[in-house]
Amino acid sequence: MKKILTILSTLLLLASCSLSNKEQFVVTNNEVIHADTMATLPEAHIDYQKKVRPILDNRCVVCHGCYDAPCQLKLTSIDGIQRGANPQRVYDGSRILSMKPSRLNIDAKSTQAWRKKGFHPVVSDDSTDPHANLDNSLIYKFLQLKEMFPQPRAGLISSQIDTSLNREQYCVQVDEFEDFVEDHSYMGMPFALPNLTKSEFSTLAHWVAQGSKGHDKKVESKATKKLIAIFENLFNKNDLKSKLIARYIYEHIFLAHIHFDTAPERVFYRLVRATNRDGEPDEIDALRPYDDPKTKFYYRFKLYKPSIVAKSHNLYKLNYKKLKRYEELFYDKKFKVTEFPSYAPEVASNPFIVFKEIPVKSKYSFLLDDARFFIEGFIKGPVCRGQIALNVIEDRFWVYFADPNSPIDTNNDEFINKSKNLLELPASEESDIEFLSIWSEFWKKQKKFLEARSQHFKDAKKSHISEASKIIWDGDNHNRNAALTIFRHLDSASVREGLHGKTPETAWVIDYPILERIHYLLVAGFNVYGNVAHQLKTRLYMDFLRMEGENLFLSFLPSEDRKVLHKKWYGGNRNHLKFFVENPSQWLNTNFVTGLEKEDKFEELHNYFQKRVKRAIAPTVQKLNPSLAKLDNLKGKFLSYFPEIILLKVEDELYTITHNKEYKYVSFFLNDARTRDSLDQENDTLTLIKGVEGSYPNLFIELERDKIHHFMEDMANITTPLEYTKFIAKYGVRRTNPNFWHYSDWIKEKYLETEYYRAGILDLNRYNP
Known part of the structure; x- marks a missing residue:
C-alpha cells in the first residue's frame, strides 16, 4: 500500500495540534480533502478583487510574478491563474535552440490555446461542482499541504528544503499529486515561508470551491x-x-x-x-x-x-507636458523623411540605420529626459533579472551623460550616419550558433568606430577641466536623471537618480551611441527565450559598451593617472580584455584635459562632475540617520557573510543596506561572478539608502534607534559563519518567524507610501535566512 496511508495518519495527528476539534480530514478518491472547507462553504460569492487578489498579491505573487516564477506560474492576474503552469524553464543559459515564447496575453489568448502549448491547469477549468473544483485545484492542494505540514515557528527551516535560486522545479499535475506528496510533504505553499492565516486559507479555499472565478478590471478615468x-x-x-x-x-x-x-x-x-x-x-x-x-x-x-x-515595473509618465516635449523634439523639428525603413532583421535591429533621418540631438534628448527609465530597461525589461548584462558590471557605480549640446562627434549627425554600419548589434544574428564570430566581426566594427571617435580627441586642443567638464550634461539644472547610481545585486540590479554612497571604484560617461545600443542590445533586441549563442553574443557586446563608458570617463584624467586606473580596472583576470585593444598606448599616453592638481585626481574629477550636476540632482540627496550612515564606512571580509539586499526597519523608518561586492571576474564571461577570493572580500563595502532599493530582498532586520550602535558593533565583530548565524538570530527575521508576513506587509505599505507610482510587489525567491 502506498505511503499515502501513513501520511494520512500523520496528518490527522498534526491536524489535532494545529486545527480546532471541529475540523477533520476525510479521504476521497485517495486524496485528502479538508472537510471544513465544504462544511463552511458560504452561499455568498467570494469577491475576487476585494478578498482574493490581496491575499494572492501579498502571499503568492511574492514568488510567482515574472518569467522566473517556478513552473512559469504567474499569479499576478486571473489570466495567469487560468493559463496554469509549464515545466519548461524560461531562464536556461545552455539551450541550443530557442524556445517558443510564452508571454501572457500575447502568445496565446485563451486557456485552450495555452493547453496546446503545454500549460497544465492549476485550478479547475470548467467544473461547477465545489468538490470537483477542490479535487482539480493544484493551488488548493499545495495550500492544504502546507496546513498539514507547517514549517517550524522558530529557528531554521529543514535542511531538506532547497531555497537556492536554481533549485529543482516540481511542476506536478493534479493526477500526479498523490505520489508527489509521499516524498515532498515539505513543498506546501507558501514555499519555505510561514503558513497563511486561517482566514486567508479559508478565503482562498472557498474561492477555489466556487470555481476560481474573477476579473482584473481597472477604473479608467x-x-x-x-x-x-x-x-x-x-x-x-x-x-x-x-x-x-x-x-x-x-x-x-x-x-x-x-x-x-x-x-x-x-x-x-x-x-x-x-x-x-x-x-x-x-x-x-x-x-x-x-x-x-x-x-x-x-x-x-x-x-x-x-x-x-x-x-x-518600469515606470514611464505621459501627460500634456510630455506631449509638448514630443512636439518640440520631433514633430515640430524640421527634417525630411524620404522613406519608411524596412522591418528586415538586418535593418530593423540597427537603430542608427532605421532612424538615421531623425536628428541625433532629438533622439538623444528624448533618451536623456528619462535616462533612468532607459537604463533601468535592461534590468526590468524582458529579462526580469539581468543576468546576461550584469555579469559585466561592478556592484555599484556612478553614471554621467554627455551633454547633447556639446560639440562632440557623437552628437554630430554626419559622424553618426557615417558610422551607422559599424554600430551593428548582435541581435540581428540570433540563430547563428557560431557565437565566437563576435570576437572578430563585431569587434572589428567596434574598433573602427572607436578609432573614428578617438580622432576627435587627437585633433582637439587640450581643455582645462573647468571647460572639459561642460561636456557632461547638467540635467538642464532640473532633471534628476543628470546622474545615476547603479547597484548590482548578483544577478539583479537597480537604478536610482542621483549619486549615492561613497565614491565608487568605477564610473561611466555615456553618450548617445552607448545609450542607444544599451537599449537595442538588452531591451528591444534581447530575447529571453533565445539560445545560448544569442545570450553569449549579448553578454560579450555588453562588455564593449561597459568599456566604452568607463574609458570615456577615464579620458578626462591625466595620462599617468589614467594608466594606473586602467590597469587596476582591467588587470588580473581581466587581462583577456587586452584582445579588445591591440595597441592602447596611444590613447593612454595622450592628454586631453588639464587642470587636475590634487593628489587624488579620480576624486577631484568626480568633484568637478558633481558640481556640474549638483542643481539637477539636489532633490535626490537623502537625509540619513547619522548613526546609521556610518554603515558606509564599513569595509572588510566580514561583510562577505551578508547578502546583497537587507531591508532595515528602524521603528517607523525603512532603509536598504546594499552589499557592494568586489569582483575579480566581473568582465570574464566564462567565470561565475560568485567566484571570489579573500582579496576580493577584503574590499567589500555597504551603502545605506533610504527607502526600498532593489526588487529581491534577502533579509529583513528590525531595529530600535537606541540599539543602532550595538547593531553596528556586532556586525563589525563577525569573523565566522557561526557568529553571523548568531547575529541573524539576534536581529534578523527568519523565514520561520511567525511575524514574517507582518514585516513583509509593513514594507509593502511603506514602499507605497513613499513611492506610490514606482512601488511594486517585492520578490522573496532570494530570501536567505
Whole structure:
C-alpha cells in the first residue's frame, strides 16, 4: 500500500495540534480533502478583487510574478491563474535552440490555446461542482499541504528544503499529486515561508470551491481616455515623418508601464501594435518591437491589468507636458523623411540605420529626459533579472551623460550616419550558433568606430577641466536623471537618480551611441527565450559598451593617472580584455584635459562632475540617520557573510543596506561572478539608502534607534559563519518567524507610501535566512 496511508495518519495527528476539534480530514478518491472547507462553504460569492487578489498579491505573487516564477506560474492576474503552469524553464543559459515564447496575453489568448502549448491547469477549468473544483485545484492542494505540514515557528527551516535560486522545479499535475506528496510533504505553499492565516486559507479555499472565478478590471478615468485618444491620433498619423517618429517612440517605450497623470490611482498602460483601431487592442504577437508586424497595425494604449511587481515595473509618465516635449523634439523639428525603413532583421535591429533621418540631438534628448527609465530597461525589461548584462558590471557605480549640446562627434549627425554600419548589434544574428564570430566581426566594427571617435580627441586642443567638464550634461539644472547610481545585486540590479554612497571604484560617461545600443542590445533586441549563442553574443557586446563608458570617463584624467586606473580596472583576470585593444598606448599616453592638481585626481574629477550636476540632482540627496550612515564606512571580509539586499526597519523608518561586492571576474564571461577570493572580500563595502532599493530582498532586520550602535558593533565583530548565524538570530527575521508576513506587509505599505507610482510587489525567491 502506498505511503499515502501513513501520511494520512500523520496528518490527522498534526491536524489535532494545529486545527480546532471541529475540523477533520476525510479521504476521497485517495486524496485528502479538508472537510471544513465544504462544511463552511458560504452561499455568498467570494469577491475576487476585494478578498482574493490581496491575499494572492501579498502571499503568492511574492514568488510567482515574472518569467522566473517556478513552473512559469504567474499569479499576478486571473489570466495567469487560468493559463496554469509549464515545466519548461524560461531562464536556461545552455539551450541550443530557442524556445517558443510564452508571454501572457500575447502568445496565446485563451486557456485552450495555452493547453496546446503545454500549460497544465492549476485550478479547475470548467467544473461547477465545489468538490470537483477542490479535487482539480493544484493551488488548493499545495495550500492544504502546507496546513498539514507547517514549517517550524522558530529557528531554521529543514535542511531538506532547497531555497537556492536554481533549485529543482516540481511542476506536478493534479493526477500526479498523490505520489508527489509521499516524498515532498515539505513543498506546501507558501514555499519555505510561514503558513497563511486561517482566514486567508479559508478565503482562498472557498474561492477555489466556487470555481476560481474573477476579473482584473481597472477604473479608467474619462480624462485619461481623452488624453489617450490625443496620443493615439498623434502616433497613427500617416505621413512618413510621423510614422517614423511613432516607430521610434514605440520601440523605446514598448515595455513601459505607462501612467497618465490624469489618473490619480495606480493605473498603468502599455503602448502596443494592435490590429484594430477601436475597442480593446488586439496586440500583435511579434517577438521584438522591431519585428515585421506582417499586417496593418495601429499604435494603441492597452490597459495593464496584472498586479505590479517591482522586478518588471518600469515606470514611464505621459501627460500634456510630455506631449509638448514630443512636439518640440520631433514633430515640430524640421527634417525630411524620404522613406519608411524596412522591418528586415538586418535593418530593423540597427537603430542608427532605421532612424538615421531623425536628428541625433532629438533622439538623444528624448533618451536623456528619462535616462533612468532607459537604463533601468535592461534590468526590468524582458529579462526580469539581468543576468546576461550584469555579469559585466561592478556592484555599484556612478553614471554621467554627455551633454547633447556639446560639440562632440557623437552628437554630430554626419559622424553618426557615417558610422551607422559599424554600430551593428548582435541581435540581428540570433540563430547563428557560431557565437565566437563576435570576437572578430563585431569587434572589428567596434574598433573602427572607436578609432573614428578617438580622432576627435587627437585633433582637439587640450581643455582645462573647468571647460572639459561642460561636456557632461547638467540635467538642464532640473532633471534628476543628470546622474545615476547603479547597484548590482548578483544577478539583479537597480537604478536610482542621483549619486549615492561613497565614491565608487568605477564610473561611466555615456553618450548617445552607448545609450542607444544599451537599449537595442538588452531591451528591444534581447530575447529571453533565445539560445545560448544569442545570450553569449549579448553578454560579450555588453562588455564593449561597459568599456566604452568607463574609458570615456577615464579620458578626462591625466595620462599617468589614467594608466594606473586602467590597469587596476582591467588587470588580473581581466587581462583577456587586452584582445579588445591591440595597441592602447596611444590613447593612454595622450592628454586631453588639464587642470587636475590634487593628489587624488579620480576624486577631484568626480568633484568637478558633481558640481556640474549638483542643481539637477539636489532633490535626490537623502537625509540619513547619522548613526546609521556610518554603515558606509564599513569595509572588510566580514561583510562577505551578508547578502546583497537587507531591508532595515528602524521603528517607523525603512532603509536598504546594499552589499557592494568586489569582483575579480566581473568582465570574464566564462567565470561565475560568485567566484571570489579573500582579496576580493577584503574590499567589500555597504551603502545605506533610504527607502526600498532593489526588487529581491534577502533579509529583513528590525531595529530600535537606541540599539543602532550595538547593531553596528556586532556586525563589525563577525569573523565566522557561526557568529553571523548568531547575529541573524539576534536581529534578523527568519523565514520561520511567525511575524514574517507582518514585516513583509509593513514594507509593502511603506514602499507605497513613499513611492506610490514606482512601488511594486517585492520578490522573496532570494530570501536567505
